[in-house]
Amino acid sequence: MNMHIVARVIFVFFCLFTGPLLAADSGNSSFLVLNYHDILEEEERVPPFDRIAVNKDHLADHFAWLKQNNYHVISVQDLLDCMKGDKVLPTKAVMLTFDDGYLSFYTRAMPLLKKYKYPATLAVVGSWLEQQNVPGVKPLMTPAQIREVAETGLVEIASHTYDLHHGIVANPQGNQQSAVTSRLYSNEYDEYEKDEDYRKRIFQEVDKSSERLFQILGKRPRVMVWPYGEFNAIALEATKLAGMRLTMGLNDGANTLADAYVMKRMMITDDVNAKQFGEIVKNQRVGQELRVAHVDMDYIYDDDEEQTEKNLALVVERIKASGANTVYLQAYSDPDGDGNADKLYFPNRHLPVRRDMFNHVTLQLRTRAGVRVYAWMPIMAYKADVPLKWYVKEWRGGEPQLSRHIYTRLSPFNPEARQFVGEIYEDLAKHCDFNGILFHDDGILSDYEDVSPLAMEFSRNVWGMPAEFDTIHASSELRMRWAQHKTELIGQFTDYLADKVRFYRPYIKTARNFYSLPLLKPYSEEWYAQSFPAFLKHYDYVAVEAMPFMEEAENPKQWLIELVEKTAQYPDGLDKMVFELQAVNWKTKQDIPMPVFIEQFELLKKHGAKHIGYYPDNVFNDQPKLAELKKFFPVSKKD
Incomplete structure (x- = not known):
């Protein structure tokens, strides 16, 4: 791509x-x-x-x-x-x-x-x-x-x-954003501008601007220069029909x-x-190294809206001081921590809204902390009131059954499920202004998944695979071929989701979480349906979980060095890989000590890593410790 x-x-x-x-x-x-x-x-x-x-x-x-x-x-x-x-x-x-x-x-x-x-x-x-x-x-x-x-x-x-060079109220918090790309929010009616009203407003404004210049020059403009650089496919359609x-x-x-x-x-x-x-x-100001803070919106949210704003102010000041230039920000709610989206933080047509605040939080981070914000979203893991046949099935007990994986994933083989997720992404882009998408690490299919009837039919008709799971699983060659097809299918599904977003936010970048094992041991693609070459093809950045304690590595330092060295073996590997360190040891439930965190950061840099981040950022525990983080995290001139 x-x-x-x-x-x-x-x-x-x-x-x-x-x-x-x-x-x-x-x-x-x-x-x-x-x-x-x-x-x-x-x-x-x-x-x-x-x-x-x-x-x-x-x-x-x-x-x-x-x-x-x-x-x-x-x-x-x-x-x-x-x-x-x-x-x-x-x-x-x-x-x-x-x-x-x-x-x-x-x-x-x-x-x-x-x-x-x-x-x-x-x-x-x-x-x-x-x-x-x-x-x-x-x-x-x-x-x-x-x-x-x-x-x-x-x-x-x-x-x-004509008159779109200004901001309009774009969310319940009263923030003003581009009149070209934002849906006008009415506090009086507690609702957003309807699709047809938005479209009519944009077309009228473009036509009016063309007419005004015709009155002055005797000819209509051939070029549209978007205020603040903001546009979308609807605005482009309006300019085309107006002759620009x-x-x-x-x-x-x-x-x-x-x-x-x-x-x-x-x-x-x-x-x-x-x-x-x-x-x-x-140099065109391109190629900046990324310093990424991965932030849970669930840390910011509070039932008390006033407390939420206080939490947000703390997060913004912390991110600004840290030297981060990019934030991966959770756009879904996952209060039980199982990685599935229970609710969302933006208006949408399918899941409950915990609070309409993603656009507000993103704007504060972008304008006050000066960072780029990626919307961190699941690919398939949604707890939704939809038919069970939409979900991923695994082979168990001699038949397909609902997968027991912690991620309750909608099947990428199911067209209704794909449309369902696509509409969620579409609603995100329609109502929120952000810089990119981070696809969650839920995009996996094991060597026992997906065996739903639709998946097996697709595998047979499109990929030419055997119709029986047992036949596939009995052959190492067939298992790997099946996995590679699934890897590409999920990649194409995320392309579809990105295009849904780009209809409204054309310049967004994409990143996707990546497990370390398929990089270190490429044959493990069979168990994950993930591969680094496929990810390099589909995304602007790949965010690998550079978390040796989570992986129980015997030698964490050597493990990290091998991760960087494996990345460097691929063309553009280091240019596109974001190494995400862990700030918490989830197995011991203890914060990673800062000397260890700093040592791992410097080790990654020493061996050639360009883009480095960490997860999670916890403002309440001051983890990682801000006093230390801001000394080494920013991209220095020497970087």
Whole structure:
């Protein structure tokens, strides 16, 4: 699965609606899209500093650096011509974009664009053009000035929506989030905006923005620049029908021609100088090492909502101080600790809601602690009021019976069960804004599972396996082949779940918990239906349980070294593996002593581990000890 391309569902959607526009072969050509906002004079740079504003002199230095280093600044028309095959994308291609239509673009950026003859895209908010003094917004260009820069032939005027450049109330806690992707929450009626009302609102706003720019320019915009970089498949459909085939989000990284419908853009922040700018352009701010704290929402939840908020404040401050840059956050409730989802922490159509708080907690962690948040969700382990035939069956006593595994898993062979889980993931994405999905470690099938009638029929008809369990189990070759098919089936099922999420949250990353034994002893895939090569194919990251005490390793240090060395034997293995240490010894019910925890962390790093995390993070027991954790956990410059 190519994770450099925005969600497959988005790409497929556009292929269906746009027709044969792409060039037949774009080779390895790529292009960057850079994003600026307000341009300041030096004397205007006074506290509190605007992180997304750039000094005019630094902007001039950026343009000079691009020219000196042989970058080619291309226009929207150039890009369209390349997509049609009429032109070839030049090497070191860059697009320049400026958001919001500030007056400083006209007075400070435009003279530089003319000097260098650099084309640029200017994204304007339709409703802001109706009033020149928008509360909380810096001085804006007039419609006449917008028309003037467009007539130079250097500036493409793009829509920044009509009136979606703001937040709306998106949850019961009153948090405001993107008006493009959020469902409006009504405290008066205690309900979310209905699907049809949301869709109507987005389509009307996109159409209105196109009409307003037509009134100013005499032509409709060809590009949509999403406020805050937020969009989804519904918003993309609206722009397509409004004639805007190209759209831009906000994500670091390079684009290929296939990405042009939903381009990544790198926002230039912190008023960087030419040298810093050059590093951003060359390295694209990708490949950051992960430091992961794995957090139980059940620790944060309290029956008393006021106490819940106090708990949340403690967790946010702790995570911020720890140096973590990523949080795997439980989105389901599991009060008895058996690993199955009893309830959920977000609105959904299938399971009880313990409290609608996942979106709220995620927002606090992202904005106040500055971390990326992955929704930690089961693949199959749901305690639901559904027919027993939906569940995984094991071969026992000479016949298929309900599995006795601690995980009460819905069968991935059952289409109704797959749809059931898919709708849960869809509801998660519809109502919550997050950065990724962590698939729980419940995605296993033993060498005695799944033997439900549907599973055995699928195995026979699709995989060509024998119809009888005893025949399969009598042959080591057949057992392994059966396991490999099941490994891939679960991988494809999680792809389906990820695509359900990406319909609403296109840029999410995926990770999946991975047992250590299938890595250390690949033949054990037979007992788990898990393999590292399969996981590398399906997920952005693989989170291995690097927990020697849980595995009762005779030599914990050597065990961890072997885990890293085995990982390194696979292409991209270390780039995609997250080593999750245990902070608690569940067998002794004791916290892991910090000297041992630190020693294991340093051992992993020494032998080449890049991404390291731990589970669980317990704010109430201060485990791992924050005073120690924050000394070594952050990614240092030496890392």
